[in-house]
Amino acid sequence: MLHLGSRTIFQRRESVLRGLVALALGVAGGACFLPGQAAAVPSFAAQTGQPCAACHVGAFGPQLKQFGRDFKLYGYTSTDNQPRAQWIPPVTMITQNAFTHTNGNFPGDVTHVGPNDNFTLDEVDILYAGRILPHLGAYVEVTYDGVGGGAGWNNSDIRFAREGSLFGEDIVWGITANNSPTVSDVWNSTPTWGFPFAHSNAVTGPAASTLIDGGVQWQVAGAGAYMMWNDLIYVEIDGYKGLGRDVRRAVGADRTNSMDGVSPYWRLAVQQTFDDDRHYVQVGTYGIRGEIFPGGDTSTGTDKFTDIAFDANYQWIPEPKKVTSDVLSAHATYIREDQNLEASSILAGTNRHDVLETFRVDATYSIDATFSPMVQYFQTRGSNDNQQWYGGNGVSGSPNTTGFVFELDYTPWGKPDSPVNWANARIGVQYTAYTDFNGSSAHASDHNVFLINLWTALAFNR
Amino acid sequence: MHMRIITASFAVMALLASTAQAATLNVDQNNLKFSPNTLTVKAGDTVSYLNNDDVTHNINVIDAEGDPDDKGLQKPKQTITAKFDKPGEYQVRCAIHPKMKMTVTVQ
Numbered sequence: 085m086l087h088l089g090s091r092t093i094f095q096r097r098e099s100v101l102r103g104l105v106a107l108a109l110g111v112a113g114g115a116c117f118l119p120g121q122a123a124a125v126p127s128f129a130a131q132t133g134q135p136c137a138a139c140h141v142g143a144f145g146p147q148l149k150q151f152g153r154d155f156k157l158y159g160y161t162s163t164d165n166q167p168r169a170q171w172i173p174p175v176t177m178i179t180q181n182a183f184t185h186t187n188g189n190f191p192g193d194v195t196h197v198g199p200n201d202n203f204t205l206d207e208v209d210i211l212y213a214g215r216i217l218p219h220l221g222a223y224v225e226v227t228y229d230g231v232g233g234g235a236g237w238n239n240s241d242i243r244f245a246r247e248g249s250l251f252g253e254d255i256v257w258g259i260t261a262n263n264s265p266t267v268s269d270v271w272n273s274t275p276t277w278g279f280p281f282a283h284s285n286a287v288t289g290p291a292a293s294t295l296i297d298g299g300v301q302w303q304v305a306g307a308g309a310y311m312m313w314n315d316l317i318y319v320e321i322d323g324y325k326g327l328g329r330d331v332r333r334a335v336g337a338d339r340t341n342s343m344d345g346v347s348p349y350w351r352l353a354v355q356q357t358f359d360d361d362r363h364y365v366q367v368g369t370y371g372i373r374g375e376i377f378p379g380g381d382t383s384t385g386t387d388k389f390t391d392i393a394f395d396a397n398y399q400w401i402p403e404p405k406k407v408t409s410d411v412l413s414a415h416a417t418y419i420r421e422d423q424n425l426e427a428s429s430i431l432a433g434t435n436r437h438d439v440l441e442t443f444r445v446d447a448t449y450s451i452d453a454t455f456s457p458m459v460q461y462f463q464t465r466g467s468n469d470n471q472q473w474y475g476g477n478g479v480s481g482s483p484n485t486t487g488f489v490f491e492l493d494y495t496p497w498g499k500p501d502s503p504v505n506w507a508n509a510r511i512g513v514q515y516t517a518y519t520d521f522n523g524s525s526a527h528a529s530d531h532n533v534f535l536i537n538l539w540t541a542l543a544f545n546r
Numbered sequence: 547m548h549m550r551i552i553t554a555s556f557a558v559m560a561l562l563a564s565t566a567q568a569a570t571l572n573v574d575q576n577n578l579k580f581s582p583n584t585l586t587v588k589a590g591d592t593v594s595y596l597n598n599d600d601v602t603h604n605i606n607v608i609d610a611e612g613d614p615d616d617k618g619l620q621k622p623k624q625t626i627t628a629k630f631d632k633p634g635e636y637q638v639r640c641a642i643h644p645k646m647k648m649t650v651t652v653q
Contacts, residue, residue: 132642133602133619151578151643158644164604164619165641247644256644315645361577405577407601500600500622 125213125223126543127174128155129498129505133164136498136508141399141413141448142456143498144510144539146277149399149411150357150364153270157256157312159245160214160221174214175544180206180230182537184284188530193288196231202286205230206537209238214545220244229336231285236336237302239267239276253314260308264301265324265349265372268310273395273415274370276301279446279460280489282512282537291522292464292473292483294421294440296349296372296391302337303327306349318368320351329380340379344386347374353395361404366397378428388424393417408453408499416445425472432471440466440483453499460489474522482523490515506546510539570627573648574598575620580638580648588653592629593638597622604641607650610634616641 125145129136132155137143139152148156155162184202191199208228215221225238245258266274275297283289293299308322326343333339353368370393375386395417403409423438446460463486466473470481493512497503514535521528568590574581575597587593597603597620605617605626617626630636630652640646 134642135601138601154643154645162642162644164602165606165616166619405599407599 125176125211126506126508126541127176127211127213127545128160129508130543130545131163131174131214133166133505135407135500135502135505136495137407137453137500140498141411141453142450142493142495142510143408143453144493144495144508146281147272147413147448148270148277149401150361156243156270157245157258157310159219159243159258160223161217161219161245163215172545173212176209176211176213176541177544178207178209178211178539178541180209180282180537180539182206182282182284182286182535184286185534186287186530187532188527190288190531194231194286196233197286202284204284204286206285216242219246227336229285234336237263239264239302241268243268250311250313255311255313257309257311260306260310260320260322262306262322263304264298265296265304265306265322265347266370268308268320268322269351269370270318271353271366271368271395271397271415272413273366273368273397273417274393275417275419278415278417278444279448279458280491280514280516282491282514282535282539284533284535284537287531287533290464290483290485291478292440292466292485294391294419294442295374295376295389296370296393296421297419297442299389300324300326300343300347300374302335303332303339303341304343304347308349310351316354316356318351318353318355320349322349323347324349324372324374342377342380342382344375344377347372355397362401364397364399364401367395369394378425378431381427381431384427384430387427390422390424391419393419410452411450412447413450414445414447416443418443423472428472432475434472435467435469438467438469438472440464446489454495456491456493456495458489458491458493462487462489478522480523484520484523485518486520487516487518487528490517504546506543508541512537512539568592570594572596575603575640575646578640578643578646580646583648584651585648586651586653587630589631589633590629591652592627593650594625594627595620595638596625602642603646606639606641608637608639610636 141147182204189199210226212222212224222242224240227238228235241262243258243260248255260268262268266276304324304326306322306324310320312318324347329339349372351370355366357364371391373390375388398414400412401409419442421440425434428434429436442464444462448456448458450456466483468481470476470478473483491514493510495510498508516533518528518531521531570592573595595605600622603620607615607628620626633652636650638648
């Protein structure tokens with residue numbers, strides 16, 4: 085009954101012919117293409133005079149290195165103070181094109197695309213990404229969905245940041261207004277900015293995911309405060325309020341369910357570097373508690389979700405002084421969700437209580453900030469509940485999904501010797517292999533996905 | 547005549563003394579950090595900043611009143627100098643890398 089699957093908003097279809105035309109237009113237009121998360125932001129590079137590799141692992145987003153995390157903590161406001169065309173705001177255009185092949189054919193799974201072997205212009209994104217005032221900056225993203233059509237808002241975060249002192253140590257503190265839990269986070273272990281960074285809009289992914297793992301993505305407005313103390317301890321508290329259906333229609337967000345009240349989100353993390361910044365370690369916890377009217381039906385009250393998650397990050401940079409140094413970057417997260425489904429059990433006959441657990445671990449080894457092989461193991465496990473996960477239409481009632489992702493990316497620019505710092509591109513080849521898919525291992529490999537994606541980004545404030 | 551010689555000698559000594567006092571101290575910028583990150587100098591001394599990173603930095607000298615003196619961009623391997631004439635405590639920052647800062651105390 086209650087489908088909280090992430091990334092459902094853009095999972096629609098397009099014909100092969102339309103995709104080919106879109107691909108050609110996207111590349112010819114000099115735009116870039118971007119799967120799911122807008123991340124490579126040349127307007128940040130133009131604002132700071134730094135190459136993409138200064139902030140990002142592999143010279144392309146969204147994986148952040150230390151300076152990238154700091155840049156976000158300080159509210160996207162750092163600048164090299166150079167006079168540029170001041171009348172041009174820090175705007176970036178990103179496009180994402182893809183070729184997608186699945187082992188099996190799934191006609192009708194996603195509208196506007198063929199049953200297999202689809203070329204698609206997945207997204208065109210316009211971002212305001214950079215400083216507004218000396219202590220106020222923004223990352224606000226509007227996306228055109230090239231597969232399903234239509235436009236809507238994407239990950240957005242406006243923040244005010246200042247420095248101060250607490251207990252005799254330096255702090256950076258700030259206020260954030262954003263539209264998804266974890267969009268404000270500076271680590272790539274949490275859902276919004278987590279691996280895989282590229283995915284295809286031409287396929288349908290697993291059905292079950294937790295509330296914090298994209299379940300209310302872009303359907304809420306949140307505000308909160310954060311603080312990094314002594315470059316060691318990070319604390320953030322936000323509150324999220326569900327947007328009304330009219331507002332969600334206007335911003336292109338999912339309108340299946342409705343959130344009740346204000347949902348608290350918390351984040352606590354500890355970080356430390358060792359060996360002259362060659363090694364970086366972070367461990368943390370985050371979570372949310374939310375109440376949802378399933379299907380927007382208020383007659384039977386709400387379902388209650390409590391997500392408690394833990395995460396860890398590790399980075400090894402053998403030559404930290406060198407911006408194009410190799411980087412090993414690894415992330416892990418575990419999310420446990422307790423679902424009290426009183427409303428759905430009455431309305432749709434689900435269990436009264438379910439549990440859903442997600443575990444993911446991934447690693448990237450970036451070579452000279454140019455070639456980046458990546459691998460991920462992912463697993464979702466949970467209660468047997470056909471109504472909850474599949475609306476009663478599942479092959480089984482189990483939400484279990486397990487698999488691996490393998491990816492190799494090539495980023496030609498974004499380095500100090502690149503011809504420009506206001507444009508970048510990345511081409512990636514990705515293979516997703518399922519050992520279980522939506523509770524079944526029998527035909528799980530039919531859902532295996534081979535994806536070639538081209539992602540380009542272009543800043544206007546050059 | 548003796549008086550002139552003595553006066554001239556004092557003048558030369560004073561000049562030499564003042565020249566000796568105005569020193570130049572070196573600070574490296576390494577891995578987005580100033581090294582050292584605290585420095586005590588005498589009024590009139592100069593601090594020379596050498597960018598040993600492979601990305602562009604900036605030197606912004608902020609006095610005790612919070613007034614900035616932006617010395618501009620600093621390409622890799624470039625040096626920027628800052629002369630500190632007035633006693634007080636100064637903060638030197640890179641506008642690009644917000645965590646990159648040092649304190650210069652001028653006596």
